[in-house]
Amino acid sequence: MSFPTSPDAMSPAWLAEKLGQEPEALRSFTATPVGTGQMCDSFRLTLDWAEPVGGPASVVAKCPSHDEASRNIAKLTGTYVKEVSWYRELAAGSGVAAPHCYHADIADDDVDFVLILSDLAPARQGDQLAGTALSGLLPCIDAAAGLHALLWDDPRLGTLPWLSRDNGDLIRTLFPQFYLGFRERYAARLDPAVLDLGAGIVDRLDAYLAREPAARTIVHGDLRIDNILFAPDGGRCWLIDWQTLGRGxxxxxLAYLVGTSIADPAERAAADRPAFDCWIAALDRRGVSPDEAGLWTDYRIGALSGYFMAVFASMSVERTTRGDEMFAVMAERPARQALALESLDLL
Incomplete structure (x- = not known):
């Protein structure tokens, strides 16, 4: 392997070259952990240039998780490959609201990787536990539509192996086991109706995984506000953490975003259709004329995806106190959404 996978292994000369500068231009840098992600480790690198140059004052380095369990599941699911490939092959020039990538590399083991990304500070990470209102999600809905319009029913969806990778057999094997562990862990935290929704997903897992959507496109797969950076005034946002990209x-x-983000059940229930209509309008502005009825069915079924991710991720990554509560919230809110939308009945 010819590249570093942690700040401790990076030299100022290596980093300067990746930022388009002469090796001796960077005297030193300091690294500070940032973010709350549990699948990767991220650091803000504050750069000390020898003299004023065209390089940035700081960047973000994204590296493999220090946790062995997280690295193992990343290898099984192609998580790191997806994010590196997104920045290498699609992000630049896409118009999608995402950080600029200075450098992306990954080893043949699909685990050792490094990303050097633009630092979007003073943009702030969304807080999954606190949640937000529909008004706070409006820039996110527009950004999501920008991503979805990129490859809407596009033949290229089948030509990118990292995007079209099928993890169905792995999910069929692991999800029922993970659900049992999830139910045990959260038995005292979650309402029985919320816990029972997982049993319904297990019973209908084949139908859930095999279902064809009304339109197929590139999807983020983990579109929640912890994976979104917001400008200080809240009027603009950037999507981050591209590790769960897929076709769908x-x-x-969108249902995942709304279901995981709005804390109050009544407010969330009232937000489903307005959020959907905003998304349809944003697609229309980008030249996409979708089948609204079919996509509304997709939305209702998509309400299950937040719960699904909470079960899968909580049993796959390093356990933390914040993570336990975050995954509980990730399951609870979309479960209420899915129950209200009668999502399981559509499978």
């Missing part, structure tokens, strides 16, 4: 329904991505 953009309406499912």
């Amino acid at each position: 329904s953009g309406a499912g991505d």
Whole structure:
């Protein structure tokens, strides 16, 4: 392997070259952990240039997780490959609201990787536990539509192996086991109706995984506000953490965003259709004329995806106190959404 996978292994000369500068231009840098992600480790690198140059004052380095369990599941699911490939092959020039990538590399083992990304500070990471209102999600809905419009029913969806990778057999094997562990862990935290929704997903798992959406496109797969950076005034946002990219329904991505983000059940229930209509309008502005009825069905089924991710991720990554509560919230809110939308009945 010819590249570093942690700040401790990076030299100022190596980093300067990746930022388009002469090796001797960077005297030193300091690294500070940032973010709350549990699948990768991220650091803000504050750069000390020898003299004023065209390089940035700081960047973000994204590296493999220090946790062995997280690295193992990343290898099984191609998580790191997806994010590196997104920045290498699609992000630049896409118009999608995402950080600029200075450098992306990954080893043949699909685990050792490094990303050097633009530092979007003073943009702030969304807080999954606190949640937000529909008004706070409006820039996110527009950004999501920008992603979904990129490859809407596009033949290229089948030509990118990292995007079209099928993890169905792995999910069929692991999800029922993970659900049992999830139910045990959260038995005292979650309402029985919320816990029972997982049993319904297990019973209908084949139908859930095999279902064809009304329109197929590129989807983020983990579109929640912890994976979104917001400008200080809240009027603009950037999507981050591209580790769960895949092919599917953009309406499912949207349902995941709404279901995981709005804390109050009544407010969330009232937000489903307005959020969907905003998304349809944003697609229309980008030249996409979708089947609204079919996509509304996709949205209703997509409400299950937040719960699904909470079960899968909580049993796959390093356990933390914040993570336990975050995954509980990730399951609870979309479960209420899915129950209200009668999502299981559509499978």
